Amino acid sequence: MTFSLSFTTLLSLLSVILLHVNAFPVHFNHPIHHRHPRFAAHNYRDALTKSILFFEGQRSGKLPPNQRMSWRRDSGLSDGSAMHVDLVGGYYDAGDNVKFGFPMAFTTTMLSWSVIEFGGLMKGELQNAREAIRWGTDYLLKATAHPNTIYVQVGDAKKDHACWERPEDMDTPRSVFKIDANTPGSEVAAETAAALAAASLVFRRSDPTYSKILVRRAIRVFQFADKYRGSYSNALKPYVCPFYCSYSGYQDELLWGAAWLHKATKNPMYLNYIKVNGQILGAAEFDNTFGWDNKHAGARILLSKEFLVQRVQSLHDYKGHADNFVCSLISGTSLSSTQYTPGGLLFKMSDSNMQYVTSTSFLLLTYAKYLTQSHMLVNCGGITVTPRRLRTIAKKQVDYLLGDNPLKMSYMVGYGPRYPRRIHHRGSSLPSIAVHPGKIQCSAGFSVMNSQSPNPNILVGAIVGGPDRHDRFPDQRSDYEQSEPATYINSPLVGALAYLAHSFGQL
Numbered sequence: 001m002t003f004s005l006s007f008t009t010l011l012s013l014l015s016v017i018l019l020h021v022n023a024f025p026v027h028f029n030h031p032i033h034h035r036h037p038r039f040a041a042h043n044y045r046d047a048l049t050k051s052i053l054f055f056e057g058q059r060s061g062k063l064p065p066n067q068r069m070s071w072r073r074d075s076g077l078s079d080g081s082a083m084h085v086d087l088v089g090g091y092y093d094a095g096d097n098v099k100f101g102f103p104m105a106f107t108t109t110m111l112s113w114s115v116i117e118f119g120g121l122m123k124g125e126l127q128n129a130r131e132a133i134r135w136g137t138d139y140l141l142k143a144t145a146h147p148n149t150i151y152v153q154v155g156d157a158k159k160d161h162a163c164w165e166r167p168e169d170m171d172t173p174r175s176v177f178k179i180d181a182n183t184p185g186s187e188v189a190a191e192t193a194a195a196l197a198a199a200s201l202v203f204r205r206s207d208p209t210y211s212k213i214l215v216r217r218a219i220r221v222f223q224f225a226d227k228y229r230g231s232y233s234n235a236l237k238p239y240v241c242p243f244y245c246s247y248s249g250y251q252d253e254l255l256w257g258a259a260w261l262h263k264a265t266k267n268p269m270y271l272n273y274i275k276v277n278g279q280i281l282g283a284a285e286f287d288n289t290f291g292w293d294n295k296h297a298g299a300r301i302l303l304s305k306e307f308l309v310q311r312v313q314s315l316h317d318y319k320g321h322a323d324n325f326v327c328s329l330i331s332g333t334s335l336s337s338t339q340y341t342p343g344g345l346l347f348k349m350s351d352s353n354m355q356y357v358t359s360t361s362f363l364l365l366t367y368a369k370y371l372t373q374s375h376m377l378v379n380c381g382g383i384t385v386t387p388r389r390l391r392t393i394a395k396k397q398v399d400y401l402l403g404d405n406p407l408k409m410s411y412m413v414g415y416g417p418r419y420p421r422r423i424h425h426r427g428s429s430l431p432s433i434a435v436h437p438g439k440i441q442c443s444a445g446f447s448v449m450n451s452q453s454p455n456p457n458i459l460v461g462a463i464v465g466g467p468d469r470h471d472r473f474p475d476q477r478s479d480y481e482q483s484e485p486a487t488y489i490n491s492p493l494v495g496a497l498a499y500l501a502h503s504f505g506q507l
Contacts, residue, residue, distance in 0.1 A: 050460050054462045076099070082175060093244075101140075108137060119498070140196060148224050155172065164444075166440060175239075186254060193260070233246045283296075371390075431457075465489075
């Protein structure tokens with residue numbers, strides 16, 4: 001009897017000890033004090049895997065043998081031939097079959113930033129994330145092969161949108177549009193430079209030769225962006241507007257591009273550029289939107305690290321600029337300016353709102369990391385905000401996206417029991433080549449688009465535009481504002497999910 005009692009006691013003691021050990025697994029360089037409780041409502045690791053897998057469904061060009069999204073096939077194999085250049089590859093931005101260089105470059109920058117900040121936590125997914133980045137950079141290298149020229153779009157968006165067809169069947173014109181010294185496009189050029197510079201940091205150790213190619217090209221492309229200033233929305237208005245018209249101007253991209261080149265090259269020229277031009281380029285603007293068009297908030301957070309962690313005193317102001325962004329998100333402070341739905345989702349606009357949710361969550365987790373490293377806090381009009389508070393806000397947004405919302409619906413396709421079934425995506429909605437080898441003509445697909453049937457091909461990991469300001473989501477294919485996925489919605493979430501999966505001991 002004594003033995004069984006002591007054995008039981010021993011077992012319960014052991015379970016308590018194990019519980020505490022598992023609650024805080026030892027990870028060097030990742031201090032315990034900013035870990036979340038052990039029990040997570042979500043499988044962030046599964047969501048991370050899926051968020052990266054999604055990019056395989058968006059691939060254009062010749063697909064590799066290890067392609068996992070098997071319902072997709074080769075497409076766009078003659079892209080660029082209209083201008084006698086090789087523009088095969090890259091990504092379709094969303095649910096159509098056009099390759100838009102501006103959002104593609106931003107997607108690549110944000111995937112790279114995700115890996116730079118949180119790649120060390122990604123374990124087995126790091127290689128998949130690198131491959132997703134390389135699919136973007138390989139294309140961007142092709143698009144920038146000629147000096148002072150960038151090919152910024154393949155496909156005529158208006159004609160493409162007049163068809164509902166699989167990328168594999170595409171027969172709309174694959175028109176090619178470019179910027180050059182006569183038709184400048186500083187925002188696309190500077191974003192492309194940012195993407196190449198950020199990616200060069202990702203491959204610095206794993207593929208130093210490729211990394212050097214990327215950074216050299218980034219330097220050249222940024223020179224072009226800065227020297228020939230102008231908006232591509234003016235030069236190419238009939239083709240890029242209203243799809244990816246630049247509304248915020250190109251100043252934010254010049255600051256953002258310079259920030260990435262400073263980080264990638266450590267050349268004092270870029271730090272000097274930032275010091276001289278920062279204010280002119282809008283560093284202090286109270287613009288708290290961060291997405292494919294507006295880089296102000298991202299540039300502020302990125303440059304704040306130079307002051308906080310690297311102690312670059314000349315960039316002191318960026319801590320204040322970054323704090324202003326954070327304070328705009330915190331309800332109840334004098335600087336608060338952010339709307340939330342009744343269910344608690346950050347709400348910026350009705351079209352593809354989820355991109356602001358994912359990008360903001362990423363910025364909050366990244367800034368929390370910098371603050372923790374430098375033992376600093378945020379002051380919002382007399383209210384002190386800790387890094388932990390920023391992580392809590394970010395986690396709440398990610399949890400809403402994954403299903404903690406009034407509809408109990410995950411806005412990531414293939415994650416959880418309930419998710420959007422009728423996403424606005426041609427390839428996902430039409431039968432695959434394996435099922436229906438015959439060509440589906442341009443307008444024939446609209447009968448499927450307008451039907452209520454669920455999409456036959458699951459675009460695993462795709463995050464849709466999301467619910468409206470009242471937390472409603474109709475799950476209608478025709479409703480592109482809410483039901484269309486996009487690469488730039490997913491790319492910032494990759495880093496956020498890696499952090500959350502690690503902090504709950506799932507990685």
